Amino acid sequence: MKLKGAQIFIRSLIAEDVDTIFGYPGGAVLDIYDEIFKERLRHILVRHEQGGVHAADGYARATGRVGVCLVTSGPGATNTVTGIATAYMDSIPMVVFTGQVATPYIGTDAFQEADITGITRPCTKHNFLVRRVEDLEQTVHEAFHIARSGRPGPVLVDLPKDVMQAETDYPALSPSTFRDEETALHLDQDAIQRAYGMIKKSKRPVIMAGGGVIGAKAAEELRSFAESARIPVTATLMGIGGFPGTSPLWLGMPGMHGTYQANMAVSHCDLLVVAGARFSDRVTGKTATFAPKAKIIQIDIDAASIDKVVRTELPVVGDAKQALAFLNTLLANNHFYLPEEERKAWLGEIAQWKTEARRPLRRNGTIKPQEVIRTLSDLTGGDAIIATEVGQNQMWTAQHYCFTRPNTFLSSGGLGTMGYGFPAAIGAQVAFPERTVIDIAGDGSIQMNIQELATAVNYRLPVKVIILNNGHLGMVRQWQELFYGKRYSHTVLTKSPDFVKLAESYGAVGLRADKPEEVEPVLTQGLSLRETVVMDFTVDQEESVYPMVNPGASITEMRLY
Amino acid sequence: MIGKQSEERMKSKEQVLSLIVRNRPDVLARVAGIFSGRGFNIENISANITPDPGITRITIVTWGDTATVEKIEKQMKKLVDVRRVTHMNGEGSVRRELLLIRAALNNENEDEVIFLIEGLGGRIIQKDHGSCIAEFTGSSDDINGILNRLDGIGMEDLGRSGTVAL
Numbered sequence: 144m145k146l147k148g149a150q151i152f153i154r155s156l157i158a159e160d161v162d163t164i165f166g167y168p169g170g171a172v173l174d175i176y177d178e179i180f181k182e183r184l185r186h187i188l189v190r191h192e193q194g195g196v197h198a199a200d201g202y203a204r205a206t207g208r209v210g211v212c213l214v215t216s217g218p219g220a221t222n223t224v225t226g227i228a229t230a231y232m233d234s235i236p237m238v239v240f241t242g243q244v245a246t247p248y249i250g251t252d253a254f255q256e257a258d259i260t261g262i263t264r265p266c267t268k269h270n271f272l273v274r275r276v277e278d279l280e281q282t283v284h285e286a287f288h289i290a291r292s293g294r295p296g297p298v299l300v301d302l303p304k305d306v307m308q309a310e311t312d313y314p315a316l317s318p319s320t321f322r323d324e325e326t327a328l329h330l331d332q333d334a335i336q337r338a339y340g341m342i343k344k345s346k347r348p349v350i351m352a353g354g355g356v357i358g359a360k361a362a363e364e365l366r367s368f369a370e371s372a373r374i375p376v377t378a379t380l381m382g383i384g385g386f387p388g389t390s391p392l393w394l395g396m397p398g399m400h401g402t403y404q405a406n407m408a409v410s411h412c413d414l415l416v417v418a419g420a421r422f423s424d425r426v427t428g429k430t431a432t433f434a435p436k437a438k439i440i441q442i443d444i445d446a447a448s449i450d451k452v453v454r455t456e457l458p459v460v461g462d463a464k465q466a467l468a469f470l471n472t473l474l475a476n477n478h479f480y481l482p483e484e485e486r487k488a489w490l491g492e493i494a495q496w497k498t499e500a501r502r503p504l505r506r507n508g509t510i511k512p513q514e515v516i517r518t519l520s521d522l523t524g525g526d527a528i529i530a531t532e533v534g535q536n537q538m539w540t541a542q543h544y545c546f547t548r549p550n551t552f553l554s555s556g557g558l559g560t561m562g563y564g565f566p567a568a569i570g571a572q573v574a575f576p577e578r579t580v581i582d583i584a585g586d587g588s589i590q591m592n593i594q595e596l597a598t599a600v601n602y603r604l605p606v607k608v609i610i611l612n613n614g615h616l617g618m619v620r621q622w623q624e625l626f627y628g629k630r631y632s633h634t635v636l637t638k639s640p641d642f643v644k645l646a647e648s649y650g651a652v653g654l655r656a657d658k659p660e661e662v663e664p665v666l667t668q669g670l671s672l673r674e675t676v677v678m679d680f681t682v683d684q685e686e687s688v689y690p691m692v693n694p695g696a697s698i699t700e701m702r703l704y
Numbered sequence: 705m706i707g708k709q710s711e712e713r714m715k716s717k718e719q720v721l722s723l724i725v726r727n728r729p730d731v732l733a734r735v736a737g738i739f740s741g742r743g744f745n746i747e748n749i750s751a752n753i754t755p756d757p758g759i760t761r762i763t764i765v766t767w768g769d770t771a772t773v774e775k776i777e778k779q780m781k782k783l784v785d786v787r788r789v790t791h792m793n794g795e796g797s798v799r800r801e802l803l804l805i806r807a808a809l810n811n812e813n814e815d816e817v818i819f820l821i822e823g824l825g826g827r828i829i830q831k832d833h834g835s836c837i838a839e840f841t842g843s844s845d846d847i848n849g850i851l852n853r854l855d856g857i858g859m860e861d862l863g864r865s866g867t868v869a870l
Contacts, residue, residue: 264734265741269784289784447778450771 149174155283169215171242196226201567217255232557236295245305268296345414354381355419364467403500509683532588534618562591646677750866808858
């Protein structure tokens with residue numbers, strides 16, 4: 144059977160179980176869009192390609208499946224770069240398809256031509272330029288395989304227009320040829336045995352979970368392991384949700400804006416079991432004084448992440464789910480269930496740190512952003528899918544929302560992309576129309592992809608946007624206050640729109656709270672509506688994110704407030 | 705005074721990596737991109753096809769301590785097109801470079817120059833009025849030594865390949 148490239152492309156996507164594409168059409172991909180029209184594949188039309196990639200990313204983070212984005216050549220392709228780099232830094236499985244000018248025009252500076260494989264080489268796991276229609280189907284399957292296998296990441300496939308128009312036989316390869324399990328890494332069982340020995344001997348252990356635990360779908364194995372061995376757990380920003388915030392063993396996040404108890408526990412532990420985390424500078428602070436008393440066991444699927452920043456005692460290259468499951472088997476076979484007393488001194492010390500760090504909010508008649516998050520956490524029972532933008536809103540969310548499940552915290556950890564949260568929330572809401580999906584934003588970052596309000600309203604997505612409106616680029620302002628003599632150079636946001644009216648002009652609902660007593664009623668009302676809602680909270684302009692570790696300092700040197 | 709960079713370089717040593725990669729149009733750019741993007745330096749690089757037309761061998765010479773070269777190796781192995789990375793640490797491996805030189809010849813120096821080239825193990829591969837082209841192969845140290853000895857013979861140009869190792 145002979146088919147056009149565009150038809151083969153769509154069939155290959157369907158064979159990969161793709162049910163949703165986020166995209167934006169243009170000249171180079173018109174043949175594909177014509178097939179989408181005929182096939183009625185679900186396509187979400189965004190308002191900017193960056194929004195499309197973040198939406199595919201949010202879809203991927205919320206579902207654990209591969210996110211898919213389709214854009215045209217030239218500017219369509221280059222507009223995806225921030226979204227691709229965001230997914231790359233956070234190891235998110237995604238395939239981005241870009242249109243390209245016809246092959247005879249490649250390299251001639253043709254209209255809407257960009258060397259997108261060259262541009263995205265440093266921020267994709269891999270990329271392809273399909274030069275022959277005969278290679279198309281295999282390339283699509285390879286792209287999906289690469290995106291989701293091993294350490295996941297974004298893959299870009301560049302599709303020249305004439306390749307989409309050319310015809311060839313469609314052999315309908317089975318995507319199962321490329322399925323992950325066949326290439327699953329062989330777990331080093333000896334290393335796990337040694338890890339087990341170290342855990343048994345340890346008096347003051349801590350587990351540090353990263354995004355790899357969520358990516359590997361290993362949250363249940365982690366919980367079981369921590370509870371059996373009675374080990375307190377901290378999770379990096381990317382690992383939040385990988386361990387229930389309701390557990391007595393939960394320490395909170397470590398690092399620059401980590402909790403006092405997490406940083407103290409990491410600094411005083413004798414064993415640090417790290418799973419799926421890569422020791423970002425935001426986590427370690429000064430590496431020379433990071434976990435100074437601890438032997439470190441690092442479980443990571445990416446060998447290149449081991450010993451990259453911090454020297455480890457015992458590296459375990461492998462999938463976090465397999466590794467933790469094997470540890471659980473060893474614990475069970477050896478009846479390693481610790482009674483309360485065994486860890487009493489260590490857990491008691493941690494409880495003491497928790498008490499020391501507790502402080503009330505200093506109320507001054509304004510809305511405290513932390514309280515907005517805490518109230519939201521109570522109202523949703525910690526069960527909503529929360530996306531954030533980047534900055535203070537992100538850190539307050541990580542600190543004050545009690546996450547109970549994996550895949551519910553969508554945030555740009557590695558790249559720190561302002562404008563990520565809202566389109567990511569749209570992607571998650573598309574995947575889960577019945578769940579509560581919320582973007583927590585600042586007045587700065589929401590304006591970076593605010594055009595996606597049209598997308599949310601158009602598809603009747605009941606995404607909620609909470610703006611913690613402090614009239615500033617809050618986190619930058621905080622750094623200027625602390626490190627630049629309070630010279631607030633260009634961080635005051637004047638002439639922001641009236642977000643309530645703006646929401647209404649897009650056809651969404653706009654709500655505002657100016658006083659502390661309005662917080663709960665506005666949140667309750669906003670959450671109850673089955674519509675796109677923007678809630679604008681006028682918060683204390685001078686509130687900062689604490690605790691804080693100065694960049695480059697040791698994580699024990701915390702400013703508590 | 706020795707600069708920080710020179711000090712680091714003194715602590716580190718030459719490292720040779722041999723990569724077996726898929727013969728794809730942009731594979732060399734991907735490999736080189738890892739070096740530039742991660743702050744490693746390429747001393748020299750050579751690439752060519754193997755008996756299997758689908759496979760290319762890339763040889764890279766870099767500088768660094770053992771930990772650095774381990775990091776480079778791991779990053780290389782992450783590339784989809786890279787099949788195998790071998791650290792050519794000297795024992796059992798052979799490393800060679802090719803040097804081509806063009807030397808000016810005249811009635812007075814011709815015999816002396818040709819004698820010197822042949823004495824250093826070189827081979828004249830082209831000779832005409834006024835100049836000759838000679839080739840040498842050897843380790844990087846050999847080639848450096850040869851260049852020192854050839855200094856002063858009226859070298860007009862030279863071309864030096866990257867290291868090839870097996």
